[in-house]
Amino acid sequence: MDDKTPPPARTMPRQSWTFSNDVNAEIRRAAATGIYDIRGGGAKRRVPHFDDLLVLGASISRYPLEGYREKCETSVTLGTRFAKKPIELKIPITIAGMSFGSLSANAKEALGRGATMAGTSTTTGDGGMTEEERGHSEKLVYQYLPSRYGMNPDDLRRADAIEIVVGQGAKPGGGGMLLGQKITDRVAAMRDLPAGIDQRSACRHPDWTGPDDLEIKILELREITGWEKPIYVKVGSARPYYDVALAVKAGADVVVLDGMQGGTAATQDVFIEHVGIPTLAMIRPAVQALEDLDVHREVQLIVSGGIRTGADVAKALALGADAVSIGTAALVALGDNDPRWEAEYQALGTTAGAYDDWHEGRDPAGITTQDPDLMKRLDPVEGGRRLKNYLGVLTLECQTIARACGHNHVHNLEPEDLCALTLEAAAMARVPLAGTDWYPGKPGF
Amino acid sequence: MDANEAYAETTVLDLAATPLREVNATLQAVSGQANHRDFVIEHPRGAHAIAVGLDGPITVTVRGSTGYYCGGMNKLATIRVEGSAGPGVAENMMSGQVIVDGDASQYAGATGHGGFLVIKGNASSRCGISMKGIDIVVHGNVGHMSAFMAQKGNLVVLGDAGEALGDSLYEARLFVRGSVKSLGADCIEKEMRPEHLAILADLLERAGADARPEEFRRYGSARTLYHFDIDNAGQY
Numbered sequence: 001m002d003d004k005t006p007p008p009a010r011t012m013p014r015q016s017w018t019f020s021n022d023v024n025a026e027i028r029r030a031a032a033t034g035i036y037d038i039r040g041g042g043a044k045r046r047v048p049h050f051d052d053l054l055v056l057g058a059s060i061s062r063y064p065l066e067g068y069r070e071k072c073e074t075s076v077t078l079g080t081r082f083a084k085k086p087i088e089l090k091i092p093i094t095i096a097g098m099s100f101g102s103l104s105a106n107a108k109e110a111l112g113r114g115a116t117m118a119g120t121s122t123t124t125g126d127g128g129m130t131e132e133e134r135g136h137s138e139k140l141v142y143q144y145l146p147s148r149y150g151m152n153p154d155d156l157r158r159a160d161a162i163e164i165v166v167g168q169g170a171k172p173g174g175g176g177m178l179l180g181q182k183i184t185d186r187v188a189a190m191r192d193l194p195a196g197i198d199q200r201s202a203c204r205h206p207d208w209t210g211p212d213d214l215e216i217k218i219l220e221l222r223e224i225t226g227w228e229k230p231i232y233v234k235v236g237s238a239r240p241y242y243d244v245a246l247a248v249k250a251g252a253d254v255v256v257l258d259g260m261q262g263g264t265a266a267t268q269d270v271f272i273e274h275v276g277i278p279t280l281a282m283i284r285p286a287v288q289a290l291e292d293l294d295v296h297r298e299v300q301l302i303v304s305g306g307i308r309t310g311a312d313v314a315k316a317l318a319l320g321a322d323a324v325s326i327g328t329a330a331l332v333a334l335g336d337n338d339p340r341w342e343a344e345y346q347a348l349g350t351t352a353g354a355y356d357d358w359h360e361g362r363d364p365a366g367i368t369t370q371d372p373d374l375m376k377r378l379d380p381v382e383g384g385r386r387l388k389n390y391l392g393v394l395t396l397e398c399q400t401i402a403r404a405c406g407h408n409h410v411h412n413l414e415p416e417d418l419c420a421l422t423l424e425a426a427a428m429a430r431v432p433l434a435g436t437d438w439y440p441g442k443p444g445f
Numbered sequence: 446m447d448a449n450e451a452y453a454e455t456t457v458l459d460l461a462a463t464p465l466r467e468v469n470a471t472l473q474a475v476s477g478q479a480n481h482r483d484f485v486i487e488h489p490r491g492a493h494a495i496a497v498g499l500d501g502p503i504t505v506t507v508r509g510s511t512g513y514y515c516g517g518m519n520k521l522a523t524i525r526v527e528g529s530a531g532p533g534v535a536e537n538m539m540s541g542q543v544i545v546d547g548d549a550s551q552y553a554g555a556t557g558h559g560g561f562l563v564i565k566g567n568a569s570s571r572c573g574i575s576m577k578g579i580d581i582v583v584h585g586n587v588g589h590m591s592a593f594m595a596q597k598g599n600l601v602v603l604g605d606a607g608e609a610l611g612d613s614l615y616e617a618r619l620f621v622r623g624s625v626k627s628l629g630a631d632c633i634e635k636e637m638r639p640e641h642l643a644i645l646a647d648l649l650e651r652a653g654a655d656a657r658p659e660e661f662r663r664y665g666s667a668r669t670l671y672h673f674d675i676d677n678a679g680q681y
Contacts, residue, residue, distance in 0.1 A: 005542040148575060151537055153498050180672060192558070192577040192596045193615060197671040206574040207533040207552040213513070216493045216546060220514040226496030335646040338463045 037269040039178070040102075040358030040368065042170050042261040042305065042328060047278040049261070050312040052425030053418050054434060057404040065403040072399040073409040076323050076437075078300045079161060079230020079253040082222070086230055086253075087139055087161055089323070090119025091395045092410060093313060095142045095387075096258075096304050096327035097163065097234070099125025101178050101187040102265030102358065103331075105132045109365045109380035110334055112136030114387025116166075118395075118428040123163060123325075125175045126201060126264075128190045129155045136384075141232065144221065147176055147201035149191040151358075156225055161254075163232040166218070166243075169262030169279070169305045171271045172236030176201035179266060181361040184370045194284020206320060214250040232256050237282035237305070244289040248299050256325065257286050259305025265368065266359030279305035279316075281428040284415075287320030296320065317398070318413035326394075333390035334383040335365045455506075457480050461488035465495070472522075475501045491531065496524050499541070516543040519560060532569075535562045538579055551588070554581045557598065563652045565644045570607065573600040576617055582652035592619050593629065601648050603656050611664050619664040620645055622656055 015021065038168040065072060079086035095115045100108050102125065109132040115122040121139035128150020134140055142159030144151065156162060167173060176300065178187075178199045188195035208217045218231050227357040233247040234256035247255045259279025264272065283303055290296035303316050304325035316324045328336075337345075341364035348355065348362060358368035366377030402410045405417045419434040420426035426439035433439060450498020458468045479604045482503040489495055493512035499522035507515065510528030516535040522542075526534070536552065538560040545553075548566035555571070557579025564572075564581070570588035573581050578597040586604035593609070597618035599659060605623035618641065619632075628634075636669030637658075645658035 148537060148577070151556065152539055152558065153500070153520060153537075156518075170520040194671070202575070206516070206571070206593075207536050207555040213532075216513045220497050220517050222493045223465065224518055226470065226473070227466070 002175070011143060030108070038266055038359055039269050039272070039356040040264060040266050041058040041272070041276075041356045042263040043273050043276075044356075045273055046423070047260065047425045048280050048322055048422065049278065049306055049427055050280060050315045052280070052421045053315050053431065054421060055311070055314065055318075055401050055405065056417055056419055058406040062406045064406050065408060067403055070403065071408055072403050073411075074399060076088055076300070076411070078232075078302075078323065081253045081295070081299055082251065083161075083228060083230040083253050084226070085160075085228045087398065089121060089139070091391060092143075092317060092323040092398075093307075093391055093394055094120050094302065094323055094325045095122035095330055096262070096325040097125045097141070098125035098327055098331075099124035099176075099265065100130045100133065100177070100369070101125070101127035101182060101191070103367060104369055104375040106375050106378045106380045107129060107331075107334060107383070108133045109136050109385030110387060111330060111377060113380060113384025114333075114391065115139070117384065117388035118391035120391065121160065126157075126165075126178075127187060130190075131160070132380075134158065136380075143234075145176070146205045147202070148206070149193075149201070156221070156229075159229060160185060161230040161232060162221055162225070163234050163256065164214070164221075164252075165234045166214075166247075167203075167236035167238075167258075168234065168264060169236045169258030169260050170264035171267045172238040172276045173203060174267055174271050175203035177264075177266045177358065177359070179359045179361075182359070182370045187370060195343075211246040211250050214246075218251040221294055230254055232302070234258065236260075236262075237277050237279065239365075240277075240282040241285040241289045243266065244286040244301070245293060248293050248295055249289065252299060254300045254302060255286070255290075255354055256302045257264075258284055258325075259303070261306030262304050263331075278428070279303060279307075280425060283316060283319040283321060284428070284430045290320075297322065309400060310394045310399075311395070313394055313398040314410065314413055317410050318417050319415060322411065325415065329390070330387055331367055332369055333387050334378060335386070336363070336367050338365055341365055348356065454481075455483040455485050457485045457487060459487045460490065460492055460495070465492055470496060471495070472496055472499050472503065475503050484495075484598060489528070493531070496522070499524070502541075510547065519543060529566065530564075534564075535560070535579070538562065547582075548585070553583075554579050557581070559598075561651065567604065573598075573617070576600065580648055580655075582583060582648055582654060584652070586623070590629065592617055592632075595619070599644060599648060600644065601652070601661070603654055611666070612663075613670060614666040616666060617643070620661040621664065622661045625662075625664070629665065631667050631670045632664055634664045635663045637661070637663045 039365045046071040076092045116138040139160045141161045144164045180196045198436045230253040232254040233252040234306045235243045260276035300322035303321040344364035361369045363369040366374040417429040449581040453678045484505045486507045489509040491512045497517040505524045507526045512531040514533045516524045520539045525544045530545045530549045532550040533552045536555045538557040540560045542561045544563045549564045549568045551569045553568045553572045556575045558577045562581045564583045567585035567586045571574045572591040572622040574593045576595045580599045582601040589607035592611045596615040602621045606625045608626045609629035611632030642658040
């Protein structure tokens, strides 16, 4: 072939969208190991989210409030329906349930310290209540889970509220999972399990099924605690309208609704990415259920799953939530996935920001681990301070937006303060596409 | 001695006339130092959550059948149901005793951490589900999926056991005198050693059961599901 001969015409190498490199890598991993991928965290795929909404600030048709000078309240009271002792929080942002076992004792203490300084509540998880957590949490919500690990009437009575966990957003319909690496002697003793075994807790409660039973279960818990404690019911988002309606019917004081971006300590990746619906899509149907039953604001709604900024908080409240809950963001505030540990993330075959093998107990940041040496990396006092700072910023950002919309309480934010950037977000949030007065499914069109 | 004399030193709480909240609050308020420690509940009429959350060494006799969760989360108290018990009797019991003269519905003794549950009749499905240290003696039969995910404690069945006994069992001990329709995943028959006979003898005596330990077979965990193994995937 001489220089004057043109090269033969060839097609460019073409990668398949369906069989992309990462899809093929997972096929190869599955073929090599024979086990599904287990990881922590929530859905990583891009789904319509609060970023797809914008806030309509005040101008002539509405007037704003003066920043720093005109008050914008943030307090919220949870459990006003039946409980004798509702919970009063200074901010509408709570810390979600995360177990001792999945998290270190230092991490639980840090969450308690930070939440307390910020004037809000923290929540136990699927491993019982620890002294570190109770001692450092002024307001502690005690989760009542299918496993009932460590469940006892004394802790029920010293809790400030009880959260009956039906499901979580990362895995609606799935049970708990804590692998052997993290079942230390202390974790095992709290759960009445042998140390070192893989623990898979049930996905259904052992002594009730369905809303009629749940009503009786709530009655029992109220009788045991003298009708003092607010009873929350937490569900993973799948059919929010009906699940919220049934939780109300069963007698819940508060409904906690967790979207698919909400994290978990460990479950199958296929569960996290493919089961459940986005946080943005669940709020309006949930609020609709409360309104149809005439209990919106009487039964409080807490939403969680991918809350990161004060804008997210403001938008969730504007869609009708009474409060939000954070889990993953709180861990990041403590130091999870911090680039300072990049060399160690690399050694684990990952990188800062992508580390999600929380179930393996080797967290370089010392948060999702029971390893005594790694745990020491998290100073609970410093961690608590960082969480307090972060909660403070979320609150200030939310207030900034509420004032811009002319509201003197963040609960006065409303759907009319929002518009959507995409058709999907407009349909899910039931707010107009930006610049229009229309959203898909709007009556009258 | 007529019934009135027998209850002369007891406090009678009539659920036909007194709200459940008041009945439970009365029972929950009794401390270890109280003079009046014996209570009778009349006309339970299948009410739910009777005598739950008790926290003192008192005796409660329920004169009739109960609904869901009678004796739930009991500590220290001795509760006797002179009838049958609905679902979840003595659920999550910590200590003390619950005795059911009749039959028990589903989930009897579910997640119990301690204490002693005696069922003189039969128990339904999921008896002892997720038990965490409670001892349960059933004079009759138990239904399917009994001792599912049972972690600790002893379940003694003088009659027969239904399908899938001890499915996904952890370290609880199961003793059955009659037939077992089938064993659940990871549940196997195990050797009855002298220490097991001793445990069984004590439980049978305390339960007032007319049976000899040697008549029972012991079942427990094969522990093959303790660590995930792809070859066991069919059992998950």
